[in-house]
Amino acid sequence: MVVKLPEPREKVIENLLRLANTKLPADIGWALEAAAGWETNPTAASQLGAIMENVRKAELLAKPMCQDTGIPIFYVRGKFDSTIAEDIAQAVKNCTKAIPMRPNTVDPIIRVNYGNNLGDGMPCIHFIPTNDDFTEIAVMLKGAGSENMTKLKMLNPSDGMEGVKKFIIDSVIEAGGRPCPPGIVGVGIGGTADECVAMAKRALLEPLDMEDPDADIQALEEELFVKINQSGLGPMGLGGDTTVLGVKVRKSACHTASLPVAVNIGCWATRRACARITDTDVFYSQGVRL
Amino acid sequence: MYTGRDEVHIRALEHLDEGKDVPDCLNGAALYHCGPIMKQDDDGKWSVVAAGPTTSARMNALEPRFIREFKIRAIIGKGGMSKEVAEAMKEVGCVYLAATGGVAVSYAEGLSKVTGCDWLDLGMPEALWHFQTSSLGPLVVAIDSEGNSLYETVRQKVAENLSKQ
Numbered sequence: 178m179v180v181k182l183p184e185p186r187e188k189v190i191e192n193l194l195r196l197a198n199t200k201l202p203a204d205i206g207w208a209l210e211a212a213a214g215w216e217t218n219p220t221a222a223s224q225l226g227a228i229m230e231n232v233r234k235a236e237l238l239a240k241p242m243c244q245d246t247g248i249p250i251f252y253v254r255g256k257f258d259s260t261i262a263e264d265i266a267q268a269v270k271n272c273t274k275a276i277p278m279r280p281n282t283v284d285p286i287i288r289v290n291y292g293n294n295l296g297d298g299m300p301c302i303h304f305i306p307t308n309d310d311f312t313e314i315a316v317m318l319k320g321a322g323s324e325n326m327t328k329l330k331m332l333n334p335s336d337g338m339e340g341v342k343k344f345i346i347d348s349v350i351e352a353g354g355r356p357c358p359p360g361i362v363g364v365g366i367g368g369t370a371d372e373c374v375a376m377a378k379r380a381l382l383e384p385l386d387m388e389d390p391d392a393d394i395q396a397l398e399e400e401l402f403v404k405i406n407q408s409g410l411g412p413m414g415l416g417g418d419t420t421v422l423g424v425k426v427r428k429s430a431c432h433t434a435s436l437p438v439a440v441n442i443g444c445w446a447t448r449r450a451c452a453r454i455t456d457t458d459v460f461y462s463q464g465v466r467l
Numbered sequence: 468m469y470t471g472r473d474e475v476h477i478r479a480l481e482h483l484d485e486g487k488d489v490p491d492c493l494n495g496a497a498l499y500h501c502g503p504i505m506k507q508d509d510d511g512k513w514s515v516v517a518a519g520p521t522t523s524a525r526m527n528a529l530e531p532r533f534i535r536e537f538k539i540r541a542i543i544g545k546g547g548m549s550k551e552v553a554e555a556m557k558e559v560g561c562v563y564l565a566a567t568g569g570v571a572v573s574y575a576e577g578l579s580k581v582t583g584c585d586w587l588d589l590g591m592p593e594a595l596w597h598f599q600t601s602s603l604g605p606l607v608v609a610i611d612s613e614g615n616s617l618y619e620t621v622r623q624k625v626a627e628n629l630s631k632q
Contacts, residue, residue, distance in 0.1 A: 220607060224567050227605050231570040244504045244517040244571040244592075277516060279504045280591055288474070290590030322522045322545075322568060350625060353618070354546035355522045357568035404632055408625045413568055414546060415607060416621040446569045 178461040182454075186261070186312075189452050189459055190268035191275070193316045194249060197450040198241040198276055201232045202463035204384040205361075205447060208422035212359060221417025225359075228412075228445055243446045245320035246278035249294070252315040252382065252467055254305040255453075261312070262302055269294050281321075303375070305467060315451040315465050317382055323356035323444040329374050332436040341366060341438050342401065348440040349405050349421065354414020357444035361385065361423045362401065365439040368429035377441035380425035382449055384464030389426070398424045412445075468543070468578070468600050469493065470501045472521055474593035476529040478586060483536060490585045492597060493537045500526065500544030502592025503575070513581045515598070517571035520545040523563075531555035543606060547618035553610050563610035565617075577603030 209232075213225040235242035251265055272278055273294045282296045283289060294300075328348045332340050345364055352358075365376030389395050401424040411417025422445070431437060453460040469492055471479070482489045503518035523544030526533075530548060533539065534555040541561060542548070545568040556563065566574060583597035609617040 223605055223607075227567040227570050227573065231567075231573045234572040234576075238572060240572050240575075241504060241517045242571060243569040244502060244519050244575075245521070245569075246504070277504055277506055279502065279517075283590065290593075292590070320569075325522070325525075346629070350629070353622075354565075354568070355524055357545065404629075407628055407632065409628045410621065410625050413565060414621060415565060415609065415617060416624065444569060 180459045180461070182457055182459065184459055186454065187264045187268050189454060190265055190314060190316075191272055192461070193314060193450040193452055194268060194272040194278070195239075195276055196461065196463070197316055197318050197448040198246055198278065199239050200236050200463070201242060201446065202384065202449055204386050204464060205422060205445065206232065208385050209359075209445065212419040212422065216418050218411060218417035220415050221411045221419060224412035224415060224417070225419065241276060241278065242448070243320060244279055245322065246276075246281065247318035247320040247448070248281060248299075248301060248324070250317045250319055250378070251300060251302040252305065252379070253302060254313040254467060255307050255309040255311045257304070257306070257312050262300075265300050265302060266295055269300050310455070312454045313451060313465070314454070315382055315449065315467065318448040319378075320444060320446070323360060323442045326352035326356045327374065327377075327439070327441050329370060329437065329439045331370065332438055334434065334436045336436060341436070344438050345401055345440055346404055346408075349442065350408055350410060352442060353410065356442040357446070358410065358414065359412055359419040359422050360445050361425060361443040361447050362405065362421050363441040363443060364401075364424065364426040365437070365441075366426060366428045367431035368437060369431070370437055372429055373437040373439040374441065376427040376429060377439040379467050380427045381441065381443040381447055382464060383425050383466045385423040387464070387466060394426050394428065398426050468497045468499050468598045468603075470499045470503065470594070470596040470598070472500055472502055472593060473525055474589040475586065475595050476526055476533050478589070480529060480532060480536070490595060492585075495538050495540055497541040497543065498539050499598075500542065503596060504571075505581070505591055505596065513584065515575045515578050515581060518575040518578055519569050519571035520566035520574070522546045523548050527552060534559050534561055547609060547616065553614045553616055556610060556612060557614040560612050562608055562612050564606040565609035566606055574603060577601060
């Protein structure tokens with residue numbers, strides 16, 4: 178969707194939060210429909226049916242599809258200055274009331290709720306400066322059910338790709354029904370410990386129907402997708418043919434003595450929205466490769 | 468039906484230990500592991516916007532005592548609970564009903580009336596909300612009152628499937 182400017186930046190960010198909360202990205206919707214088509218387990222089919230019905234209702238009624246509206250994680254790429262953080266914070270605060278989003282942020286020690294989804298260190302924003310003449314803002318709403326299943330392991334290089342695959346599959350199986358499968362498995366391989374986890378999460382922003390430019394990564398994603406679905410864990414961990422809708426892997430160079438691997442699972446409601454703001458227009462979409 | 472997650476479990480058991488009052492409604496309750504999005508109108512009246520289940524396993528450590536103390540009859544949540552919880556359920560005669568995670572608009576429709584709220588100071592997701600329900604679902608009996616667990620059956624099947632790969 179394209180909108181002509183002027184549209185204030187804060188309003189664009191509010192639109193992103195509303196879009197992400199109420200409309201499931203089309204690529205995930207298609208994957209769910211495909212899954213419902215091949216699913217042979219009746220309990221699993223009922224779970225997929227309930228999910229798809231809920232997605233339709235949320236869009237129609239403009240309500241958040243999930244009560245866990247998560248922590249909104251922002252990615253800002255292109256040209257920007259530090260004022261964008263203020264606009265993002267204001268938009269989060271406004272949308273908490275207006276959509277409404279559930280006030281989720283608490284102090285980690287005394288556990289008191291801030292009431293506005295802000296607080297120390299919030300909102301969470303990743304900045305990617307480039308020489309482009311546009312500003313791209315992406316948001317992903319990350320609920321705790323999936324985020325709590327995040328894993329990082331610093332493997333030994335001798336563990337090799339077999340070790341990497343085993344860790345990924347074990348992580349998804351161990352998580353069971355907790356991260357609301359069938360979702361997306363975000364994987365980071367390589368980098369430093371912090372970058373590895375960041376890659377695993379960033380992978381979830383990418384539409385499922387976008388192919389990785391690297392043939393080895395594509396093959397790995399396909400292998401993991403098949404193996405995890407063959408496990409039979411199923412939607413919500415209740416059994417079935419559909420455990421994941423997609424696997425997205427990102428890699429980065431790492432130390433010769435390291436083999437970091439991270440798993441960040443996205444629930445079926447991997448809610449994302451992006452806006453590319455040029456001098457004249459705003460282009461809205463619901464997935465981006467960063 | 469009453470919502471209760473991490474903080475309700477912590478406070479209710481603390482209050483019992485300290486001899487303080489605990490809301491009566493918990494006795495014999497159907498407990499919903501849920502932190503809903505609630506909206507308050509200008510007259511102070513609450514309504515439910517979205518209310519899907521939360522991950523039950525977070526309550527594994529406190530749930531066995533919670534079930535025994537309050538004689539909980541049904542737990543609605545997602546992802547299942549531990550063997551220790553299933554043991555307590557068996558003693559008291561309690562079932563675990565799996566709700567579909569993320570299906571928050573549909574479940575909110577099944578919560579037809581907000582009848583009250585305790586401990587709102589815990590924050591909107593953690594408060595103890597009281598609901599009247601009508602046609603709440605889908606719900607799958609995933610752990611029955613005899614301790615049979617669908618999660619356990621699936622886990623064994625998954626291990627078998629993976630061992631063949």
